[in-house]
Amino acid sequence: MKQLHRRVVVTGLGILSPIGNNVDDAWHSCVEGKSGITTVDIGLPNSPVTIGGRLKNFDANLFLDSKEVRRIDPFIQYGIIAANQSIENSGILDSNLDLKKVGVNFGAGIGGIDTIEKNKVLLEERGYKKVSPFFVPGSIVNMISGLVSIKHGFMGPNTSVVTACSTGNHCIGTAARSIACGEADVMIAGGAEMASTPLSIAGFISARALSMNSDPQAASRPWDRDRDGFVLSDGAGSLVLEDFDHANARGAKIYAEIIGFGTSSDAHHMTAPPEDGRGAALAMTNAIDDSEINLSEVDYINAHGTSTPLGDIAETIALKSVFGETVPQISSTKSMTGHTLGAAGAIESIFCIKAINEGIIPPTINLDNPDSHCDLNYTPLVSNEKKVSIAMNNSFGFGGTNSTLVFKNI
Numbered sequence: 001m002k003q004l005h006r007r008v009v010v011t012g013l014g015i016l017s018p019i020g021n022n023v024d025d026a027w028h029s030c031v032e033g034k035s036g037i038t039t040v041d042i043g044l045p046n047s048p049v050t051i052g053g054r055l056k057n058f059d060a061n062l063f064l065d066s067k068e069v070r071r072i073d074p075f076i077q078y079g080i081i082a083a084n085q086s087i088e089n090s091g092i093l094d095s096n097l098d099l100k101k102v103g104v105n106f107g108a109g110i111g112g113i114d115t116i117e118k119n120k121v122l123l124e125e126r127g128y129k130k131v132s133p134f135f136v137p138g139s140i141v142n143m144i145s146g147l148v149s150i151k152h153g154f155m156g157p158n159t160s161v162v163t164a165c166s167t168g169n170h171c172i173g174t175a176a177r178s179i180a181c182g183e184a185d186v187m188i189a190g191g192a193e194m195a196s197t198p199l200s201i202a203g204f205i206s207a208r209a210l211s212m213n214s215d216p217q218a219a220s221r222p223w224d225r226d227r228d229g230f231v232l233s234d235g236a237g238s239l240v241l242e243d244f245d246h247a248n249a250r251g252a253k254i255y256a257e258i259i260g261f262g263t264s265s266d267a268h269h270m271t272a273p274p275e276d277g278r279g280a281a282l283a284m285t286n287a288i289d290d291s292e293i294n295l296s297e298v299d300y301i302n303a304h305g306t307s308t309p310l311g312d313i314a315e316t317i318a319l320k321s322v323f324g325e326t327v328p329q330i331s332s333t334k335s336m337t338g339h340t341l342g343a344a345g346a347i348e349s350i351f352c353i354k355a356i357n358e359g360i361i362p363p364t365i366n367l368d369n370p371d372s373h374c375d376l377n378y379t380p381l382v383s384n385e386k387k388v389s390i391a392m393n394n395s396f397g398f399g400g401t402n403s404t405l406v407f408k409n410i
Contacts, residue, residue, distance in 0.1 A: 112139025168345025
């Protein structure tokens, strides 16, 4: 097996999110501490949840063929559009690419639940002949990777990692390893989600995972003593990853280098983290070891920080167990975007990279009354100008799956 030795850099970025439908708009809203959570019609009469983080002023028909839009689930639409943004931003199509060495690794935490729900209604009300022939290919998780590859003729690795809320990080990390070992020169990697559907929301309500706060702007409040669950949101994030020498040869703009990737399992519970955060701590430790850096070199951590009572405390304990008395500055951009599930790791990786590029740490909004068990520097309420050379991104998912990425200025 080839050794992992090639350097991997980021040369393209793309976002669809509740706080902006491109990287510049999303980052500006993030730095300004603007919430993307609003009151939404979730299609559930008498629901205790009335809020969510949906895309604003968005029409997929402006970016995709109308026939394609009708055939594929919204999460696939989001993923393709974010991927195309990142591809255009990278300029790779203007270079002399070896298409056999360009791949895609793009996932989702849940996938095409909107399409599944709608076709189940058709089946029950109008019979099996009315179920769309595109029901299966238009809802399966790997179709973002498939359609992006088809559109551009990319013949390299074509995969999709599905690890719940850790999906985005896992897709980016495993794509980086495909480049590091020489399997690919370029990878488009990220995650997408559109799970704010009646059935999905009902399931999360039953699991007591969602915030019941009726004030949208104040509902997502990581580490605050009044937090009561996460806010379900939609979106997509995409990164173009590239072999350093390949990027240099074509004169690409390099945003950052991926220097570390760590994973782990809690081996504990379907949905709840262990109280001591040991799985999260192991993922962070593995990522730092992979980076071959000292703990003191980490300047900023974009935390998982979902605003759940157990999760925020467990991550705080995990951070202390890894960094001791010198935990770096932290924030949770989910306080503004809500939780985009399978897209979260990719969106938050982009915010890490922008923090490195701009020298600004985004805030954790709504942190008005910190939980007594959460006593770190979470960058409360307002952003902070600070030189960031190395940033980490944490993502943890149902099933106890954990992933951490480390990015470095270059």
